[in-house]
Amino acid sequence: MTETAEISALDKKIVRLLQGEFPLVAEPYKALADEIGISEGELIARIDAMREEKKIRKVGAVLRHREVGFTSNALCVWDVPDVRIDETARRMAEHPRVSHCYERNRTAxxxxxxxxxxxxxSHDECEEIAAALAAETGIGDRRMLYTKHEWKKTSMKYFAEE
Structure with a gap:
C-alpha cells in the first residue's frame, strides 16, 4: 500500500500558486511569495523541500503543442509480455516524443x-515513431488511437480553494 504524504496548509498555497500563470516579471518567485505573505527564500526552500520529498515532480512551462506544430498525437497501446513490462516501459518513456507512458490492466x-x-x-511521423519504438523493444503488437476531437484538455488543479 502506498503511504499518503501529509502536506501543510502553506505548501497547499504554494501548489495553488505554481499551478497558475507564472508572473512575467524580473523576480517571479518574489512576486509569488508576496502573494502569500512569505519571503522569496522561504518559497524557494519549500519548493525544494517538496521536490526532495517527492510531493512535486517539477516546476516548468506547459507547451501548447498544437500551436507550435505538433498537430498529430496518438495513444499507442502495446501488448507487452508481463515479464518485459518494466524494461519496455522505461525504454519507451525515454523517447523525446513520448509524453506519457502507463501500464494498465488487461481485460478479457x-x-x-x-x-x-x-x-x-503528422500521422505519418507518429507511425514512424511507433515503428521505431517497436523495432527498439521488439514489441510489435500495437494499435494507434488518434485524437478525432478534443473537448477538454487542462492540467489538474490540486487543492482548489473551497
Whole structure:
C-alpha cells in the first residue's frame, strides 16, 4: 500500500500558486511569495523541500503543442509480455516524443497493457515513431488511437480553494 504524504496548509498555497500563470516579471518567485505573505527564500526552500520529498515532480512551462506544430498525437497501446513490462516501459518513456507512458490492466477483451502518448507533426511521423519504438523493444503488437476531437484538455488543479 502506498503511504499518503501529509502536506501543510502553506505548501497547499504554494501548489495553488505554481499551478497558475507564472508572473512575467524580473523576480517571479518574489512576486509569488508576496502573494502569500512569505519571503522569496522561504518559497524557494519549500519548493525544494517538496521536490526532495517527492510531493512535486517539477516546476516548468506547459507547451501548447498544437500551436507550435505538433498537430498529430496518438495513444499507442502495446501488448507487452508481463515479464518485459518494466524494461519496455522505461525504454519507451525515454523517447523525446513520448509524453506519457502507463501500464494498465488487461481485460478479457482488451489485451493491451502499456499505453504511450506519441506527439508528431503528422500521422505519418507518429507511425514512424511507433515503428521505431517497436523495432527498439521488439514489441510489435500495437494499435494507434488518434485524437478525432478534443473537448477538454487542462492540467489538474490540486487543492482548489473551497
Amino acid at each position: 477483451d482488451w489485451r493491451y497493457n502499456l499505453y504511450t502518448m506519441i506527439h508528431g507533426y
